[in-house]
Amino acid sequence: xxxxxxxxVAVLVLEGAKPLDVGIPAQVFTTRASMPYEVRVCGxxxxxxTGGDGLSYYVAHGLDALxxxxxxxxxxxxxxxxxxxxxxxxxxxxxxxxxxxxLAAISTGAFALAATGLLDGRRATTHWHYTRALVTRHPxxxxxxxxxxxxxxxxxxxxxxxxGIDLCLHILRGDLGVAASNHAARRLVAAPYRSGGQAQxxxxxxxxxxxERFGTTREWALHRLGEPLTLDTLARQAGxxxxxxxxxxxxxxxxxxxxxxMRARIDLARExxxxxxxxxxxxxxxxxxxxxxxxxxxxxxxxGTTPSEYRRTFTRGE
Numbered sequence: 544x545x546x547x548x549x550x551x552v553a554v555l556v557l558e559g560a561k562p563l564d565v566g567i568p569a570q571v572f573t574t575r576a577s578m579p580y581e582v583r584v585c586g587x588x589x590x591x592x593t594g595g596d597g598l599s600y601y602v603a604h605g606l607d608a609l610x611x612x613x614x615x616x617x618x619x620x621x622x623x624x625x626x627x628x629x630x631x632x633x634x635x636x637x638x639x640x641x642x643x644x645x646l647a648a649i650s651t652g653a654f655a656l657a658a659t660g661l662l663d664g665r666r667a668t669t670h671w672h673y674t675r676a677l678v679t680r681h682p683x684x685x686x687x688x689x690x691x692x693x694x695x696x697x698x699x700x701x702x703x704x705x706x707g708i709d710l711c712l713h714i715l716r717g718d719l720g721v722a723a724s725n726h727a728a729r730r731l732v733a734a735p736y737r738s739g740g741q742a743q744x745x746x747x748x749x750x751x752x753x754x755e756r757f758g759t760t761r762e763w764a765l766h767r768l769g770e771p772l773t774l775d776t777l778a779r780q781a782g783x784x785x786x787x788x789x790x791x792x793x794x795x796x797x798x799x800x801x802x803x804x805m806r807a808r809i810d811l812a813r814e815x816x817x818x819x820x821x822x823x824x825x826x827x828x829x830x831x832x833x834x835x836x837x838x839x840x841x842x843x844x845x846x847g848t849t850p851s852e853y854r855r856t857f858t859r860g861e
Contacts (some may be wrong), residue, residue, distance in 0.1 A: 551614065
């Protein structure tokens, strides 16, 4: 596994910080043998920080933690559309980014990143309730209100609190691989992967039973990736017409059914490359892609690398 080095994570607690937004990265990346991360919770200064929703936080570190970290989380906070964080905080975020740290906002933490100017000209998202305010205050940002998170490389943003889990798991997948991300998801009792392109909420016109049924169908498909899976097969399992299934599936996931199946197959291939010594040809058959050539084609198209190169990157140092 590639992450033998320690990743340094700072969670920046601003005045009015939302409890779930603070807790998610602190828990997901908490220091343990299986997780090569060290987490420091910090504020503008060490000491007591008044949070939102009746809670306060005692933080041991000040902005020096941002100079130490290579990944900085900015949780959401109250009244982000009214006041920017102190200039000392913004300067520390800019300096951290300049020396190569990744900055990741959860929910309304995007407003703090926006105030630095680092989101100008980039795609970003925030909690759906605040997307219009973000557009108004920062018109140079390409705000997407219909996604769970946006990864722009060195700056990442996410929607509401639960989307912070999706963002953290996405970062884990990039740092440590699919196996580690799935292990963390099981520990959190969370969905192992929801695409960043998934809608923040399902339109009210979508009947609730369909949403539940389609979730069951996706789970059913995940256990049968090695078998032929067609649109008709999935729609039949869900008990609706292929046309209805396809339209509602896109609304729920951001992908067509067959795009979702392909990405699920590539994810399974990634995990097998990380955890087993099976050949590329064997893995292609296991995940329903038939031949090694077919696996290589789709692996390159989706991930921008080859199965062999990916395996070398995620080889365990045992």
